[in-house]
Structures are given as structure tokens and as C-alpha cells.
Amino acid sequence: MSSANRTTEVVVCLKWVFQADEPSDARFAGMSPADHAALELALQWATHIGGQVTAITVGPAQADAVLREALACGATRAVRIDTANGVSSADVASAIASVARHAAWVWCGDYSIDNGSGSVPGYLAAALQASQALGVLGVTFESGSIVATRRVDGGRREVLDVQAPAVISVEGATARLRRASLTAMRAAASAPIEVVAPSIVMRTSEHIAHTYRPRARALASPTGAEALDRVRSLTAAGTSSAAHEVETLEPADAAARIVQTLREWGYL
Amino acid sequence: MIAVVVVRDGLLPAGGAEVMAECEGRGVLIGSQPSVAAEALRGVATDLTLVECDSFQPAAFAEALVPLLADQSIVVLPASPDGRDLAPRLAAALRRPLHAGAIAVNAQRVDLVRNGGRDLHRVVPEAAFIATLQPGARGVVADELLPAPATRNVAFRATAVVDVAVTAVLPPDPATIDLAEAARIVGGGAGLDGADRMMQLADIGRKLGASVGATRVVTDRGWAAHERQIGTTGVVVAPQLYIAFGVAGAVQHTSGLGDPAHIVSVNTDPHCPMMQLADLAIVADANATLDALQELLS
Amino acid sequence: MNENVNENVNDCDVIVVGGGPAGSCAAIVAARAGLSVVLLERGPFPGSKNMYGGVVYPRILDELIPNWWEEAPIQRWVTRRSTMLLTDTQALTVDFRTEAWGKAPYNGATAYRPDFDHWLASHAEAAGAQLLTSTTVTGLLRDDKGVVVGVTTDRPDGDLRARVVIACDGVNSFLAKQAGLYTHTDVKHFTLGVKETLALPKEVIDERFGVRGREGVDIEIIGCTGGVNGGGFVYTNLDTVAVGVVLKIAKLAGQALRPEQIIATLKAHPAIAPLIEGGEVKEYSAHVIPEAGLAMMPKMISDGMLVAGDAAALCLAAGIWLEGVNFAMASGMYAGEAAVEAVRAGDVSAQGLRGYQRRLSDTFVLQDHRKLRRAPELVLSDRVQHLYPQMVANVVERMFRIDNPQPKPGLRRILKQERKRAGIRRRDLIRDGLTGFRSYG
Numbered sequence A: 001m002s003s004a005n006r007t008t009e010v011v012v013c014l015k016w017v018f019q020a021d022e023p024s025d026a027r028f029a030g031m032s033p034a035d036h037a038a039l040e041l042a043l044q045w046a047t048h049i050g051g052q053v054t055a056i057t058v059g060p061a062q063a064d065a066v067l068r069e070a071l072a073c074g075a076t077r078a079v080r081i082d083t084a085n086g087v088s089s090a091d092v093a094s095a096i097a098s099v100a101r102h103a104a105w106v107w108c109g110d111y112s113i114d115n116g117s118g119s120v121p122g123y124l125a126a127a128l129q130a131s132q133a134l135g136v137l138g139v140t141f142e143s144g145s146i147v148a149t150r151r152v153d154g155g156r157r158e159v160l161d162v163q164a165p166a167v168i169s170v171e172g173a174t175a176r177l178r179r180a181s182l183t184a185m186r187a188a189a190s191a192p193i194e195v196v197a198p199s200i201v202m203r204t205s206e207h208i209a210h211t212y213r214p215r216a217r218a219l220a221s222p223t224g225a226e227a228l229d230r231v232r233s234l235t236a237a238g239t240s241s242a243a244h245e246v247e248t249l250e251p252a253d254a255a256a257r258i259v260q261t262l263r264e265w266g267y268l
Numbered sequence B: 001m002i003a004v005v006v007v008r009d010g011l012l013p014a015g016g017a018e019v020m021a022e023c024e025g026r027g028v029l030i031g032s033q034p035s036v037a038a039e040a041l042r043g044v045a046t047d048l049t050l051v052e053c054d055s056f057q058p059a060a061f062a063e064a065l066v067p068l069l070a071d072q073s074i075v076v077l078p079a080s081p082d083g084r085d086l087a088p089r090l091a092a093a094l095r096r097p098l099h100a101g102a103i104a105v106n107a108q109r110v111d112l113v114r115n116g117g118r119d120l121h122r123v124v125p126e127a128a129f130i131a132t133l134q135p136g137a138r139g140v141v142a143d144e145l146l147p148a149p150a151t152r153n154v155a156f157r158a159t160a161v162v163d164v165a166v167t168a169v170l171p172p173d174p175a176t177i178d179l180a181e182a183a184r185i186v187g188g189g190a191g192l193d194g195a196d197r198m199m200q201l202a203d204i205g206r207k208l209g210a211s212v213g214a215t216r217v218v219t220d221r222g223w224a225a226h227e228r229q230i231g232t233t234g235v236v237v238a239p240q241l242y243i244a245f246g247v248a249g250a251v252q253h254t255s256g257l258g259d260p261a262h263i264v265s266v267n268t269d270p271h272c273p274m275m276q277l278a279d280l281a282i283v284a285d286a287n288a289t290l291d292a293l294q295e296l297l298s
Numbered sequence C: 001m002n003e004n005v006n007e008n009v010n011d012c013d014v015i016v017v018g019g020g021p022a023g024s025c026a027a028i029v030a031a032r033a034g035l036s037v038v039l040l041e042r043g044p045f046p047g048s049k050n051m052y053g054g055v056v057y058p059r060i061l062d063e064l065i066p067n068w069w070e071e072a073p074i075q076r077w078v079t080r081r082s083t084m085l086l087t088d089t090q091a092l093t094v095d096f097r098t099e100a101w102g103k104a105p106y107n108g109a110t111a112y113r114p115d116f117d118h119w120l121a122s123h124a125e126a127a128g129a130q131l132l133t134s135t136t137v138t139g140l141l142r143d144d145k146g147v148v149v150g151v152t153t154d155r156p157d158g159d160l161r162a163r164v165v166i167a168c169d170g171v172n173s174f175l176a177k178q179a180g181l182y183t184h185t186d187v188k189h190f191t192l193g194v195k196e197t198l199a200l201p202k203e204v205i206d207e208r209f210g211v212r213g214r215e216g217v218d219i220e221i222i223g224c225t226g227g228v229n230g231g232g233f234v235y236t237n238l239d240t241v242a243v244g245v246v247l248k249i250a251k252l253a254g255q256a257l258r259p260e261q262i263i264a265t266l267k268a269h270p271a272i273a274p275l276i277e278g279g280e281v282k283e284y285s286a287h288v289i290p291e292a293g294l295a296m297m298p299k300m301i302s303d304g305m306l307v308a309g310d311a312a313a314l315c316l317a318a319g320i321w322l323e324g325v326n327f328a329m330a331s332g333m334y335a336g337e338a339a340v341e342a343v344r345a346g347d348v349s350a351q352g353l354r355g356y357q358r359r360l361s362d363t364f365v366l367q368d369h370r371k372l373r374r375a376p377e378l379v380l381s382d383r384v385q386h387l388y389p390q391m392v393a394n395v396v397e398r399m400f401r402i403d404n405p406q407p408k409p410g411l412r413r414i415l416k417q418e419r420k421r422a423g424i425r426r427r428d429l430i431r432d433g434l435t436g437f438r439s440y441g
Ligand SMILES: Cc1cc2nc3c(=O)[nH]c(=O)nc-3n(C[C@H](O)[C@H](O)[C@H](O)COP(=O)(O)OP(=O)(O)OC[C@H]3O[C@@H](n4cnc5c(N)ncnc54)[C@H](O)[C@@H]3O)c2cc1C
Pocket: A020, A021, A111, A112, A115, A116, A117, A118, B115, B116, B117, B188, B189, B190, B191, B192, B214, B215, B216, B217, B218, B229, B230, B231, B232, B233, B234, B235, B245, B246, B247, B248, B249, B250, B251, B252, B253, B256, B266, B267, B268, B269, B272, B284, B285, B286, B287
């Protein structure tokens, strides 16, 4: 591949996931909001630099759905690395890297709603020896580079100058995915999807699943920005939760109960 | 076990003290002014290695940390923005598995939060691994009697790896400060049925003298601006009163919540974490309750 | 060849609008005949937003999908059918059960629409129809002579042309109206269906309803709809029970009651409450039903266009029957067949498509409607709704009450007394009886 191509090759990583409100229904499964945003920005960026977008997913045959959506929206190539769901993030990243070896720009979602570790993009950057801009909130396109704003601790933001090769992961509200045209949708329905067997043995995680319960906290960590807040939150910690009550109420009664309780607590 | 915490301008990230406590006081502080951060860990840390470097460079940090961590079997980072970014690079550099998003880590067992805070996956870890710990999940008790941690400085050696260039660090948005400093917050989650509900919430907030916060699901949907998002990847707040409507209480959200003296939660699911954290937990439709509350307060 | 339609500009032979039972069956038939078919559905997948009471009679599928019962996503087979007459405190039930309906070739079944519709649409896709989801049809394309030549959608670049458009877009069909096929619509032709799905463990349902395995129950209810004319139903799924009411919209508007309050009253009735006690509400939904049958049916054929299913008001809502899915599937099939015929013959004018009308008239689709044309009115009349249940229940109560030392009264005397007490004129009773006999008999 020529070097000119290399700097215009744009990849977007899309994961087929069960949506939060319909956990066990594959018919509702699809991209996360973050992946939608990643796809939109990848398409815009490719237009900006005169490149083309390859959409990649690692997953079972049903995951083709996200690739078809990407094709309908304007991606020109779609690759699925054929695996079961639930492969470890490291293996997902190395599988993607083996297909995207020459990519200059790799767009990802910030985190996937099921696994939610946000680690695939970091792994990918390591595997591609690319720089990384993760958890990005906003981008501005320059001529051959991207200015990205990323959120860091304490509500501060960091402005990054991103040069190729780079992996950029974005939050869901960063961009709204365009609506595919009818013609593109029809074409995408029968467009070819390259299905690749993974080159390594994919590991799935072994675990016992439980319903999430918060861990018993030793004591609230001092989180306030100011020293005084920290002291306050430390001292308030032991005194909270007079009595824990769970009540099932009709809306009107619920509202009344809230107001009454706020009075008792001295807020009203 | 050893903690690795990225420090910026001497400030610890959310969860910095907690990973230190999880690793029994042993850790590496890397970033700008780690010695200032070491001070803040008094009572928690016992044994610190400080690596000074002006800016955050995940790829270079990973390379630099490899020799320091090579014989440490368990490495824990906070799942704060910098920790989350560094962890996979470190895992790749050390060739070790990564267990991201844990609420408890030890050699026998790692508990991972999955599916947006709904599930807990219990994993029996490998002999050597890396984990990130959710801020706010464990809490810390500072031991007043503990002496100042022993520190040792290690010089940062730049390598040839590429990182992005940081051109500026912006202070928090004014709107964020408003939220971060608010003593009372009303929060909206995915249980609300539309963007208009956030406007309604703002109205109710005004009447209660409260700021408006939201979960990530809500900001992702564009129902509220980014700076309204409370949590690990949002704003860390410290209100006295938090009233949550349709918020599940995923650890990524509650980790940004501080420790309010009073929590009210309205949710249709009595078993979700937010309801367990609440002093007053009401099982009701949050949307209809908002309607009723708005009427009641006007 | 029809000169109105320029072959080159057609994107496909047939556009089917709506991935409900009518649309999928139309698409299956047309695609199997080798036509190029596009099936447009506004939801994220066919059936995703569709609701109904819960019982489907898929006999009509015998031809289209042989042994459908082996693969259809059904919840339970209806082996027990009850009709209940409720007053505030009394219940009279006619209960029928048969083993026969619990084995092949089966009769009725309970099924979830997202499952059932999705399954039917997958057959359309397998037959070669192209399914495009999350796409809403926004209007009709016509040529300069007014012939329907395609549809517009809400997507960019969203016009789609075809030789025949089959509108299966459900009740209140926007397309049929746009084509001017409905001469008038009247709110009195519609009822509102409201339904709650309650979760209960399967064993509890089995025990309370007296069924096992895949056996299920279909209960239709007259009375106990809080003064609003209508009816109710209770259906069993594997681990949920559907409880719903069908209410006359005109009447509902006049009452201060909200539909959910009426469901609550029904759920609290002494005959219903024990069946559903402890069930957790999983879902609440409401939908309009075309109820007036023949009285409201539109023209179903125009140049380049056919209308099927609820879009053509083919739902049969006649008291103890609430069937729409089977009518939708059948009319969809017949529309598909007619479209194939017309496209093959090269005449897609209303004349060329008239095979649709013939098929509807020759089969249960219109014959049932003719036979039952007075039934909806009868069932929803004030007498049947409010007076008869009370009268009948009182009669039965007195029949079975032992008033010793009084001797047992004669049935005829009780009947007369109770009729008078309920304020029913003899003349009306006889007339209603005749209408009922003609309809149901
Ligand atoms: C790396 C990473 C970083 C993250 N950072 C953040 C962060 O900074 N901030 C954040 O908030 N999240 C964050 N998340 C997401 C987090 O894991 C959760 O997914 C999110 O907090 C859930 O938001 P929610 O409670 O609004 O939505 P859901 O989890 O969908 O919960 C909705 C709740 O509403 C209830 N409900 C539904 N209908 C009603 C009704 N009618 N009335 C009342 N209640 C109802 C439901 O029972 C449920 O409890 C992060 C995740 C990851 C993986």
C-alpha cells in the first residue's frame, strides 16, 4: 500500500451489542451511541481528507447488522472477524489490528455498553504503535490533523493535537449519526462483507455472573475539590442514612412524600 | 500488589487513594509533581515510587513503568480517565491480562462491573495481571497514626514511542463548577422518557435550590449537555442532597457523587443500586412523579 | 404492457408498506412468485411496536408455511375457551375445552407479536423480499394520471417506485386515506384496545387456569367495563397473562374514566382477581381497533394499489370474537396473489388488480364479515353491555339459589321478572336474539 493511501485510510471499530433496555433480545441489538458517534466522525473525517472508511467488527454473524448500517451510511468496506461474543478486549484489539495494520486513523466508541471497559482502543493503539486520544468529547478537523478535546479529572479538559497514526475514541454525544439514504440502504443490504477467521485463538472471559451490588465502603473517600469539602465529606460520612426506607407509592403520593421528607431533613 | 496512579499538577485523580489502599499502601505515582500528591496520601500510602514527568503520555508511561513493575504480580490503577487510558497500554507492554472496571481486587478474586452497572462478573485471576478499580467503590480510611510514606524517586526515561501532543488544559466549565459546588442536586437517568424531562427537572431544581445532573445515558442521548454528567467520566460532585429520578446508580455514576448526607431515589426497580444507597427510596414512575412534584412545588 | 408505468424507472415490482401480518404475507406470496419485492417497516424490526390481545388463528398459513406449528414462535396452544358474562359481583362462564386443539394441526395459539411478526417477515426475506426497517412511508407517488407508482419515505433520497403498492400499514391507514379510498371515517367505527401484560411463574398460571405444558386459555368477557361499552379478555402466555379491555371510543370520551382505571376494575373483579393475583405489570399498551366491519371498509383497490389487513378495516371485532391477525394474513396473501396476477398480465390498473376483490369475497375474509355485520353493533349496544348481563346473571343466580322453604320457581317466571327488573322490553329482547342468532348462529 502506498504511503499516500496510508495517511487516508480510515477505520471505524463497531461492536454489535445488546442494548441496555432490551438485554436479552438480539433483535434490538446494534451499535452503542458511542459507536454511532465514532462512525459519523470517521465518515466526516474521511470526506475531509479524501479517504475511505473501512468498518470492522469482531463478532458472530448477527454482528453483520452493524456493518450493513455502516455501509448504508457511507463506509466503503466492511470486515467481520468471525468470533463468538464475549472475546477478551486484548484479543479483539489484536484481531482488529491484524486487519487494520495500515490504518492511519482508527475511530472507536469510548466504551461498549456490555463489556464497558473502554480498553479495546488503548490496546489497539499499542498494537498499531499509534498514538491515542481516548474519551474524546469534541473534535475540530484541521488539514491533516485533528484537534480533540478530552475530559480529564476534576471537570477539566485537555486539548490534544492528534496526528496519524492515531486511535480516537469518542463519547456518544460527540456526533449524531446521519440517516442512510434509501438507495444506500438497499445497496448495503446485498453489499459484500468480508468475513475473516481470527488468526489467533480467541479467549472468552470465564466468570461467574452476579447482580451488581455496591461493595461495602470502608468510608467515603475524600472527593471534594477543596480541602474543606474533603473534611466535610469525611465527617458527614458516618452520619448519613438515618433509616433506609423503600416505599411503593402512586406518583402523587411519591411527590408528597418527597416534599415531606425534604421538610423533615430541613431542606424546605 | 502495587498501585499505579497518574498525577497531574500534584493532584490525585478520583480513586487514587482507593487503589493505594487496595494495594496496602504500596504504589507508583507518575506525572507532574508526584511528591505533592504523595503528601495527600498520608495515612493511606506507606511506600511510594515517584516518577516525575510533565505531561501525560500513555505510551511512554507504559514503557517507563515496565522495569518498575516487571516483578510485581498485581498492578492496580484507578478507572479514572488517565488510569483507564494507561491500563491497556501497560497490559500490552507487560504482556499481561487486564481486568478493567473492578470494584474489588486481590490475588484470588476480581469483581468486575459489567453491563452498565447491572452485573458483577467474578473472575479467578491469573498469577500476574493488571486491573483498574472503580473510583468510589471501596472507600478509604486514612490512618492518622501512619507515618508519612517512604518515597523514592525514579527518573523518567523518554522512549521513541508516539503520543499525542497536549496543547492546552482547560479549566472546568463554569457550568461544571456550578454543578461541582452545588449543595443540592437533582439527577436524571434513563428512566426518564424524553429530553423534556430534563427541562422539567431543571424547573424543579430551581424550586428546590438545586443544580441539575445527569447520567451518561442521558448525556449520550443528547438530553443534557456533557458538563451535566456526574461520574467517572463526568463531573465529580459533592452535594449534601441528591435526588435521583430513574437513575440506576451504576458505579461509574455514583463514584462521582461524593457522599451526600441525604439521597432520595425514585425508580421502578426497588433492587437497583441507587435505591440501596438511598435514604428514601420510592418505587414509582419517575416521570409521573416529576409531574406531580412540579405541580406540588408551584 | 401498461403505458402508464415506465419499466425502467421502477425500483421493484411490488412495494409492501408495513411489516405486520398482512404485509409479510403479501411479501411472501409476491416474492415467491419471483417478483422483486421491497417490504418497508417503520420499526427497528417487524413487530417491534405491534400489539394486540394475544391470540392468533394461523390456519390460513397451512398453504403458505406447511407445518407452521413446528416453527411458529407461539406461547401456548388454546385448548380452553371461555366466554364470561360479568356484572359487578357475578360471573357466568361458558367454558369449552378440547384435547384436539392441543395437537397438530392445532387451532388457536397465544403468541407475542414481536416474535410472531418477526418470524413471518423472516419468511418474506427468505422468499427474496427485501426488508428495509426503520423506514417510514410518508406518502404515495403518482403519475400524471393519478395512478399510484410508488411511495415516498422519510429517508434521504427516499422515493421508491414499483408497479404495485400494497398498503398494509395498519389501522387508520394513512396510505389508504391518501389514496382517497376511505370515503368517510367516523370515530364511532373504532374501539380502543388497552392491555396489561402481567408476569407470573408458569406453574402458577398452569395451576390457576387448569392447564399444563403448552396448553393455554382464551377468555372473552362481556360486561365489567365500567359503564363504557366494550369487552374484555384474559389470555395466557407461558409466563405472562394478558388482561385487556376493548372500549368504544365515543363512549369513553364521554366518561371521566381512563382506560387504565377500567382495566383495574376488571382486574379487581372477584372472578378475575384470583387468576392474576401477584402478577407484576410488565407492559401496558394501547391501540386503536377498526371495529365496525363492513360498515367502514374502504375501497381496497385502485390503480396501482391494494389495501390489506387493518388498513382495510378487515379486523373482526364482534364480541366473543376478536380476530384481526388471521384476516390480515389472509388478505395480505390475496393481495399478493392479485398483484402477481396483475404484474404478469401487464395490467396493474384497478381492473387488472380485481382478482383481489374476488378472493376476499370467496373466502372467510368477507363472508365472515357479511355474516357478522350486525354483531359489533349488537355486542356494543347498551342492552347487551349493561342490561342483559345483569338479567342473565340474576336469572342464573336465582336458578341455582336454594330458597327453602320456598319451592323452586319456574324458569319462565324468573326470566320474565328479571327482564322487567332490568327494564328490557320484550320486543328488543326478541329482536336482539334474532340478530344474534343470524350473526352467530
Ligand atoms: C468507562 C465508563 C465510564 C462511564 N462513565 C459514566 C459517568 O461518568 N457517568 C455516568 O452516569 N455513567 C457512566 N458510565 C455508564 C454507567 O455504567 C451506566 O451505564 C449509566 O450510569 C447508567 O445510567 P442510567 O442509570 O441513567 O441508565 P440505566 O442503567 O438504563 O438505568 C435506568 C434506570 O431507570 C429505571 N427506570 C426505568 N423506567 C423508569 C420509570 N418509568 N420510572 C422510574 N425509574 C425508571 C430503571 O429501573 C433503571 O434503574 C460509564 C460507563 C463506563 C463503562
